Amino acid sequence: MKSVVVETPGKIAVVEREIPAIKENQVLVKVKAAGICGSDVHIFHGKNAFATYPRVVGHEFAGEIAKVGDQAGDFAVGEHVVVDPVVSCGHCYACRIGRHNVCTSLHVMGVHEDGGFQEYVAVNADQVYKLPADLPWEIAATVEPFSIGAQVAHRGRLSGDDTVLICGAGPIGLIILQVAKMKGARVAILDLEESRLEKAKELGADMIINGNTTDLVDAMKEFTDGLGFNLIYEATANAKILATCIRDLPSQAGRVVVLGFTTQELPIRQVDIMGRELEIIGTRLNNHRFPEVIDWFKAGSVKPQEIITHTFPFEKAAEAFQFSDENPDKVLKIILKF
Ligand SMILES: NC(=O)c1ccc[n+]([C@@H]2O[C@H](COP(=O)([O-])OP(=O)(O)OC[C@H]3O[C@@H](n4cnc5c(N)ncnc54)[C@H](O)[C@@H]3O)[C@@H](O)[C@H]2O)c1
Ligand SMILES: [Zn+2]
Ligand SMILES: [Zn+2]
Known part of the structure; x- marks a missing residue:
């Protein structure tokens, strides 16, 4: 599979990697669309204190279930899903009081660990939310910013x-x-x-x-x-x-x-x-807010398409980052398509 890797600040490459193996509580997601966020651009420029390199960036992504772990619950191959990038420990003070988005050992996919700018990602099943099959992929990729x-x-x-x-x-x-x-x-x-x-x-x-x-x-x-x-x-x-x-x-x-x-x-x-x-x-990231956003999208109560200004094939991620840097008056959200 192909992965978009920020190898060092300022250097982005599309590299060949093994499709990741999944643990029994995980699913394999075949990524279909992923949004470029300001924080991805900051990681690209070496301006994010939390990021380490090399890093597959991207925390706004959606795709299809490609494989389901034995203990991953009720998912079927081919289902459309979106991934909440917030990973928490489950037992620190913040987690115990239901605020896992500020977990002491918070990990965000695409920042602290590899994220969504790659063809396949292994994800814990409890970070995965089902989407209506008719929701366009580029819209699905905006669930995280919403x-x-x-x-x-x-x-x-x-x-x-x-x-x-x-x-x-x-x-x-x-x-x-x-x-x-x-x-x-x-x-x-x-x-x-x-x-x-x-x-x-x-x-x-x-x-x-x-x-x-x-x-x-x-x-x-x-x-x-x-x-x-x-x-x-x-x-x-x-x-x-x-x-x-x-x-x-x-x-x-x-x-x-x-x-x-x-x-x-x-x-x-x-x-x-x-x-x-x-x-x-x-306020930081989101605290289990994906179901609420998916309901907004189903009901048509917000207009995610208004935020999307450009799409690029993921192989052209470097051009997309450059385009974003050079056109702040034109770009709101760029979606990479897989
Ligand atoms: N806390 C969180 O969970 C969270 C999540 C996402 C983004 N953010 C942060 O929220 C901010 C907004 O995100 P974004 O993606 O929209 O970023 P952005 O950089 O695209 O938007 C910032 C906007 O502020 C405007 N701006 C900058 N300086 C200004 C000034 N002095 N006066 C008036 N306007 C000014 C810019 O023109 C720009 O349109 C960023 O700082 C981002 O890091 C925080
Ligand atoms: Zn973002
Ligand atoms: Zn915690």
């Missing part, structure tokens, strides 16, 4: 009552926008890239804010009558924006949900947190 949308909705207790700000209209911000609109919230969204803001408008954003031309605090005053946003998502990974989100933008009893993960320190004031009973909430 699971981030589901997770952040839970973490922020997103409801139709909320006035929401999303900082960042990248693929993830645009997914959060779709989830927030599905729930009936009023949503403003911030970015610097006009094409992404236009996409946000098409997807139902009630206000788009171009940070190059509009002051965020002024926009807040206009959109919320000066009351502040009830729920803010920080998905630009800009520490200064997070500081503004905590200090200047929330309402009383507001929540700020943090998706970015820079290591930059920022000044925050106790009074801004205490005075509003502000909640600053972290």
Whole structure:
């Protein structure tokens, strides 16, 4: 079989490997489609602190069952499935309280261990979710990024009552926008890239804010009558924006949900947190949210096709990564087809 391997930062190759053997609790998945995520690009550029090399990247992938282990449960060869890349230990504190996505020894396929950019992958059966056979493969590959949308909705207790700000209209911000609109919230969204803001408008954003031309605090005053946003998502990974989100933008009893993960320190004031009973909430990956997302896809309540801008055959992964680097105004999600 062929595997797409980031051999060292900056060097990607398609190599021949053995089809992996499966353990009795595993299934073999024949990969059909896989999405390129910002974090794959970071691993390619050597900018992900968690990744080791050589690495088969890719944590957004779907395919067909090709083989079923004796103890893997109710799967049949040919069934369409999607794989949750989160692997946890099952017995640390986070796992015991039902938060396995922040397991002490968390492993993510495509980051800490080999992932989905290869023709076959051996996967633990409990990470595998069945899909309707008529769901197009490239859509199936977006279940994982939409699971981030589901997770952040839970973490922020997103409801139709909320006035929401999303900082960042990248693929993830645009997914959060779709989830927030599905729930009936009023949503403003911030970015610097006009094409992404236009996409946000098409997807139902009630206000788009171009940070190059509009002051965020002024926009807040206009959109919320000066009351502040009830729920803010920080998905630009800009520490200064997070500081503004905590200090200047929330309402009383507001929540700020943090998706970015820079290591930059920022000044925050106790009074801004205490005075509003502000909640600053972290969110990481997803905590068993795939079934919820598959239900959204079945019901047509979100539009995953709106996030997909390009497809490439997987053998051209190097070109796809380069295209993504060179066209930030055009690319949202590239899907590799197998
Ligand atoms: N916590 C998690 O589980 C999780 C999961 C997925 C992604 N992420 C993170 O969420 C973030 C968003 O992911 P993405 O794939 O959409 O990334 P992305 O880089 O495509 O999107 C970020 C967007 O923020 C905009 N931006 C950057 N600086 C800005 C500024 N100063 N003002 C206004 N806009 C600005 C960019 O133009 C871009 O459109 C990334 O930091 C990613 O690492 C976190
Ligand atoms: Zn991703
Ligand atoms: Zn654990």
